[in-house]
Amino acid sequence: MEVIKLKMRNYAMLQMTECAPHIVSEISEHFCFEVPGAKFMPAVKKRIWDGKIRLFNRTNGELNAGLYESLRKFAAERGYGIKVEEGKYGYPYDKNKVPHMAFQEFIESLNLPFKPRDYQYDAIVHGIENKRSIILSPTGSGKSLIIYILARWYLAQHNMKLLLIVPTTSLVEQMYKDFYEYGYDVEKNVHRIYSGKDKVTDCPIIISTWQSIYKLGSPWFQQFGCIVGDEVHGFKSKSLSSIMNKSTEAEYRFGTTGTLDGTTVHKLVLEGLFGPTYTSVTTAKLQEDKHLAKLDIDIILLKYKRELCQLTDGRTYQDEIDFIVQYEKRNNFIANLATRLEGNTLVLFNLVDKHGKVLRPLIENRLKNGQRFFFVSGETKTTDREQIRNIVDRQNNSIILASLGTFSTGINIKNIHNIVFASPSKSQIRVLQSIGRGLRLSDNGSTTRLYDIADDLHIKSKKNFTLLHSAERVKIYAREKFPFKITQVPI
8 A cells, every 4th residue: 555654744734754756646636726717817817827726735745734634535535545753743633532521611611691502512512622623604603602612712721822813803893892792801811903903912812804914924923822713715815824824833723604605625725724614503404493584585687678788798797797887777776675675774785986886875865764874885994883783783774785895794783684785796605694694683573585686688598797697696595495586677
């Protein structure tokens, strides 16, 4: 039997120490992926890059330690053996044993305001036992509590600090607030880092945006024995890799997200940094157990007149988007819909200047019956976003017009009754994360309604770009078993 010899170079990287050349070639090919849509990227068009991501470095034999399980399966399928050399950093996936009674006592010692649900408990135990994991848990499942208990357990067992990385400043503040509400002395134990904040602290927990720290040198990251990334699907791959690869002393690595994008390369990139994926619970299960609201989807298919279809025929995707977001009748339809719905409504758009700022006056001019209106984009201050969230959580007659970049990920609004997709998208992550904004149970109902605005500009059998995107969203709804209906509306 041919054997692949390797060692833990550090807690971030495996390194091949002895391996037959043909096996090296096989490993290199196995962990090489073409990026979806790469052929359209400028770097590929200019032949600066071949559009492929290579997770295995043939030059130095390095592979992210989180891919050990994938490597082991690769070897087993081909009849190769693996031998791990003993070293300072031990063996890949050295596991902890978690005595049930001792862990129960630890949970009780935290004096939490509520008991963790069974799936949260199982996810925490899984994380502790395996030391590394991508914890896949839908929006509304209580990821922050999972993170909090993991953090408290780690600090109770180890002397090194813990770094919690999030994609936005809003999430820094939200996580800080969540830890406070769980009963933690955050002023003493938690330091926040984002623009302008000091990066040196004695606090055992640091919560930071990845943008604020990824350029820091390796010595700064070596103070951490545990790294937690929340909403990791929203991180830039190179920046996240830089952080994780510089955190060479972080034996414990946990990433949390509500969804992955469905591609193998996205899954493996994240697993390489954090470890294999663990699914804590599904949205369907949370809905069945009445932890999340039910979802009804109305796909409103806007059917354009033939002469308008001809205007976009043969145009680029961007040309079609520019036409759609600027078309007055479409924007008036959205504004009328948003102001006629009962309860709190979240209207999500993509382009701030071309679309969001066009919709804003149209909605404002149609407000009635005491409706309150809020506009949120990247320019909106974190404190203002938090204030809006608090107001909406207390009221039932508000409209939030928000950019996808600010409100589709990581914002907890417990009182949303309607969601309007005003911009076309086919991204699985964006669609599911956006839906998740409205699935938290409110005091006023257990069903959320999504209005998905689709655009039919096709001529004969040739479907337009955004109509094809709508078809991709329908596939997502069907796969997630969300009930939906399609209504055609002439426009």
